[in-house]
Structures are given as structure tokens and as C-alpha cells.
Amino acid sequence: xxxxxxxxxxxxxxxxxxxxxxxxxxxxxxxxxxxxxxxxxxxxxxxxxxxxxxxxxxxxxxxxxxxxxxxxxxxxxxxxxxxxxxxxxxxxxx
Amino acid sequence: xxxxxxxxxxxxxxxxxxxxxxxxxxxxxxxxxxxxxxxxxxxxxxxxxxxxxxxxxxxxxxxxxxxxxxxxxxxxxxxxxxxxxxxxxxxxxxxxxxxxxxxxxxxxxxxxxxxxxxxxxxxxxxxxxxxxxxxxxxxxxxxx
Numbered sequence: 105x106x107x108x109x110x111x112x113x114x115x116x117x118x119x120x121x122x123x124x125x126x127x128x129x130x131x132x133x134x135x136x137x138x139x140x141x142x143x144x145x146x147x148x149x150x151x152x153x154x155x156x157x158x159x160x161x162x163x164x165x166x167x168x169x170x171x172x173x174x175x176x177x178x179x180x181x182x183x184x185x186x187x188x189x190x191x192x193x194x195x196x197x198x
Numbered sequence: 199x200x201x202x203x204x205x206x207x208x209x210x211x212x213x214x215x216x217x218x219x220x221x222x223x224x225x226x227x228x229x230x231x232x233x234x235x236x237x238x239x240x241x242x243x244x245x246x247x248x249x250x251x252x253x254x255x256x257x258x259x260x261x262x263x264x265x266x267x268x269x270x271x272x273x274x275x276x277x278x279x280x281x282x283x284x285x286x287x288x289x290x291x292x293x294x295x296x297x298x299x300x301x302x303x304x305x306x307x308x309x310x311x312x313x314x315x316x317x318x319x320x321x322x323x324x325x326x327x328x329x330x331x332x333x334x335x336x337x338x339x340x341x342x
Binding site for chain 1: 204205206207208209210211212213214215216217218220221223224225226227228229230231262279280281283305308309312
């Protein structure tokens with residue numbers, strides 16, 4: 105593999121990990137949920153729903169009741185309660 | 199990171215906004231971006247623009263991702279994140295030609311929609327991002 109291709113591959117991996125998976129990487133295990141489950145959860149439980157992409161994208165459209173915490177701010181802005189129920193979402197499957 | 203932060207109740211709603219909308223649930227808009235596809239130029243076309251001395255501002259929106267690992271050398275360039283685009287909007291006259299560069303050509307459309315909303319009239323995005331530029335073998339600077 106050429107050096108430039110290796111760099112692209114590595115950069116793409118970093119991007120994917122940082123933008124779409126880092127939220128999930130906050131825990132050893134995470135569970136995938138569907139829209140109906142999330143709605144029920146938001147209606148009946150104390151849950152933090154987080155959009156980790158840009159503020160521009162969040163302002164354009166977001167789930168009512170969700171909050172924006174950018175990837176780089178996750179460590180300092182997530183609640184100190186490690187048992188807090190947290191749901192991450194973004195722009196969907198690509 | 200998992201061991202370091204140790205959250206025990208983490209969920210992923212991978213269907214994301216499209217899945218939420220499809221299910222008919224409520225969304226909120228604070229500042230609506232225009233619904234449009236930003237015109238694209240190919241890497242070869244942008245290289246030609248540079249070689250021809252075309253007057254444009256390059257906006258690389260990879261700040262905080264990998265902008266310091268490899269980049270396109272250009273005299274008139276802003277390196278920013280999507281969240282800091284307002285700086286570009288405040289400093290660059292809205293009649294200047296803008297070409298947006300990202301990694302793979304996906305998030306540049308969002309950046310372009312934002313700048314068009316802010317009054318820029320001549321906005322282009324690099325098709326395929328810097329990844330395509332590099333695959334085409336065009337000149338790229340690398341961190342040592």
C-alpha cells in the first residue's frame with residue numbers, strides 16, 4: 105500500500121471513530137435502540153440524548169429534547185453520574 | 199476510553215435523524231440551513247484553478263480531525279471546524295469565490311449550505327474531498 109493511501113486509510117478510520125463511534129466507546133458495551141424505544145425512553149425515563157456532531161447540524165435539525173455536545177467536549181460535559189442513561193445519535197446510517 | 203470514563207448505560211440510536219423523522223416523532227430547528235446541493239468541482243478542476251491563479255478562498259473544514267496530518271498547500275486558505283465557520287463568514291467578503299475541502303466530500307455540503315445561508319453567492323465543494331485529491335496523485339503536504 106502506498107504511503108499516501110495508508111495515510112488516507114488511517115485518517116478515515118480516525119474520522120469514523122471520532123465522529124460516529126466515540127460516543128459509543130464511552131462504555132464497554134452499548135446497545136442499539138430503535139426510534140420507538142428511544143421515544144418511550146424519553147417519555148418515561150431520565151435519559152440524556154446527545155448529538156455529537158457540529159452545532160450547525162444540530163441547529164438545522166435535532167430530536168426534540170436532545171442536547172448538543174461535540175465529540176471533543178464529551179469528556180468534560182457528560183454528567184459525572186456514570187450510571188446515567190445516555191443515548192447518542194447522529195445523521196443516520198450512511 | 200471506555201475504562202477511563204466507565205459509563206454503564208450507553209445506547210446508540212444508529213438510525214439517527216432519518217429514522218426519527220420516519221417514525222413521525224418531533225424535531226426542532228433553531229437555524230435552518232437551505233435545502234440545496236452545493237455545486238461540486240473535481241480535484242483536477244481545483245488543481246487547474248490553482249495553476250491558473252484563480253482568485254478563490256479555500257476553506258478546509260477538517261480542523262480537529264486530521265488537518266495537521268496532510269493538506270493542500272494554498273496561499274489563501276482558512277482551516278476551520280464546522281462549528282467555527284462563522285469566523286470565515288465574518289472575515290471573508292460574501293462575493294468571494296469559496297471552495298470547501300473536507301476529508302471525503304460529505305460534510306462540505308453542510309459547510310456550503312451554511313455559507314450560502316450567510317450570504318455567500320459563489321460556493322463550491324471539492325468532490326470526494328482531500329481523499330480524492332490524494333487518490334488522483336495531486337500535490338499534498340504531509341506532516342513530518
